[in-house]
Amino acid sequence: MMTQCTSLVTGGFGHMMSNGTGAFGWLTLLVVLGAIITVIAFNRKRETVRQEIHQERPTTAREILEQEFAAGHISQQEYFQRLEVLQETQKRY
Numbered sequence: 116m117m118t119q120c121t122s123l124v125t126g127g128f129g130h131m132m133s134n135g136t137g138a139f140g141w142l143t144l145l146v147v148l149g150a151i152i153t154v155i156a157f158n159r160k161r162e163t164v165r166q167e168i169h170q171e172r173p174t175t176a177r178e179i180l181e182q183e184f185a186a187g188h189i190s191q192q193e194y195f196q197r198l199e200v201l202q203e204t205q206k207r208y
Contacts (some may be wrong), residue, residue, distance in 0.1 A: 176201055 121196065174182075184194040 142192050177198070180189075180194065183189050184191070189197070
């Protein structure tokens with residue numbers, strides 16, 4: 116009985132390989148894995164480009180104003196006056 120079961124199992128697998136079904140299964144697996152790897156690689160590349168673009172963006176007027184105030188180049192009163200002008204300008208546009 117055990118010998119018959121073993122031969123059925125191995126015979127079934129051998130039959131599957133001989134008629135091409137096993138090769139088709141391996142091909143399908145390789146195609147799916149290739150697609151997954153391609154999607155992952157594309158997403159990583161896109162994220163890298165997105166980070167580079169974010170780092171290269173120009174400094175805004177408010178950031179420049181904050182840097183000047185932090186460095187002590189302008190007084191607190193002048194800082195708030197310029198900030199008010201910036202906010203009014205942003206409201207217009």
